[in-house]
Amino acid sequence: MKVTVVGAGAVGASCAEYIAMKNFCSEVVLVDIKEGFAEGKAMDLMQTASLNGFDTKITGTTGDYSKTAGSHVAVITSGIPRKPGMTREELIGINAGIVKEVTENLVKHSPEVIIIVVSNPMDTMAYLVHKTSGLPKHKIIGMGGALDSARFQYRLAEALEAPISDVNGMVIAAHSDTGMLPLLSKATRNGVPVTEFLDEEKQKYVIEETKVGGATLTKLLGTSAWYAPGAAVSVMVQAIACDQKKMIPCSLMLEGEYGQNDICLGVPAIIGKNGVESIVNVTLTAEEQLKFAEAANAVREVNGDLKF
Ligand SMILES: NC(=O)c1ccc[n+]([C@@H]2O[C@H](COP(=O)([O-])OP(=O)(O)OC[C@H]3O[C@@H](n4cnc5c(N)ncnc54)[C@H](O)[C@@H]3O)[C@@H](O)[C@H]2O)c1
Numbered sequence: 001m002k003v004t005v006v007g008a009g010a011v012g013a014s015c016a017e018y019i020a021m022k023n024f025c026s027e028v029v030l031v032d033i034k035e036g037f038a039e040g041k042a043m044d045l046m047q048t049a050s051l052n053g054f055d056t057k058i059t060g061t062t063g064d065y066s067k068t069a070g071s072h073v074a075v076i077t078s079g080i081p082r083k084p085g086m087t088r089e090e091l092i093g094i095n096a097g098i099v100k101e102v103t104e105n106l107v108k109h110s111p112e113v114i115i116i117v118v119s120n121p122m123d124t125m126a127y128l129v130h131k132t133s134g135l136p137k138h139k140i141i142g143m144g145g146a147l148d149s150a151r152f153q154y155r156l157a158e159a160l161e162a163p164i165s166d167v168n169g170m171v172i173a174a175h176s177d178t179g180m181l182p183l184l185s186k187a188t189r190n191g192v193p194v195t196e197f198l199d200e201e202k203q204k205y206v207i208e209e210t211k212v213g214g215a216t217l218t219k220l221l222g223t224s225a226w227y228a229p230g231a232a233v234s235v236m237v238q239a240i241a242c243d244q245k246k247m248i249p250c251s252l253m254l255e256g257e258y259g260q261n262d263i264c265l266g267v268p269a270i271i272g273k274n275g276v277e278s279i280v281n282v283t284l285t286a287e288e289q290l291k292f293a294e295a296a297n298a299v300r301e302v303n304g305d306l307k308f
Pocket residue numbers: 006007008009010011012031032033034037077078079080081082091095098101102117118119120122143144147175223224225226229
């Protein structure tokens with residue numbers, strides 16, 4: 001399995017590192033626009049191979065997409081991250097042009113590729129990749145829900161004073177500060193609904209902290225997060241590489257599912273060797289349906305700023 005990661009910055013390098021550490025891929029190619037940067041990151045990572053015990057070959061290139069030819073999966077992390085106080089949506093002006101150009105280069109050299117979109121505003125960038133790549137819809141997957149769900153589980157474990165391995169929960173809808181929908185009604189501690197353990201105040205705390213998870217880290221770090229984003233991508237790439245048929249919330253093109261059309265939004269999906277094997281239809285409460293629809297309206301407005 002050959003994987004390309006475009007953008008060798010914080011998230012791209014973290015993706016490459018986690019993918020290599022899990023040792024399920026033969027080759028990872030890092031691509032960046034900054035001269036020598038991807039080559040340097042690749043060499044540094046390769047010098048961890050004997051220490052960390054992996055055999056994945058990591059190489060880097062400054063913009064030579066012929067080196068990415070024949071990739072099974074490509075991850076797009078190229079573009080600028082937000083600074084404290086910004087929203088992800090404010091990145092559209094710069095990132096849309098980058099994501100479009102990168103998509104064209106990837107598809108030219110790997111026409112069968114499955115693309116995982118990470119650059120923000122992610123739901124809109126995933127939509128842009130659908131509109132510009134010519135790839136079938138099961139081959140374009142936005143990464144947001146896997147990360148947001150991990151943050152949800154972190155906050156649930158904190159509120160429950162439980163180990164994270166006891167906790168299960170999922171976040172759907174938009175990958176934005178206001179449009180995330182943590183499904184508290186379905187979250188469990190070892191199969192028992194968490195609502196049986198948490199009072200309303202704690203429930204509200206978990207939901208609000210989950211939704212601003214990215215903003216909280218951006219304020220602390222001065223730029224956005226990379227460890228958990230990289231780990232989330234590696235889980236998705238592994239699900240494809242190992243045909244795991246894992247259920248992961250991802251931003252996918254909807255055609256009637258969850259009452260939406262012509263939009264990419266986070267929904268649970270089965271991820272396997274074909275990319276999206278199917279979308280899972282979960283029954284939402286009336287309040288959750290309303291929030292999902294509101295998130296869709298907000299993303300649709302941002303999508304309106306795209307120029308193809
Ligand atoms: N979807 C998510 O959950 C999620 C999580 C974290 C970050 N992000 C987003 O991922 C993106 C990257 O974040 P980061 O922290 O790694 O930023 P970064 O600045 O560390 O890295 C971005 C890299 O992209 C490169 N780049 C820019 N234009 C390029 C081009 N045309 N071709 C190839 N490479 C190019 C830059 O040189 C840089 O090295 C941001 O848009 C950020 O908002 C999304």
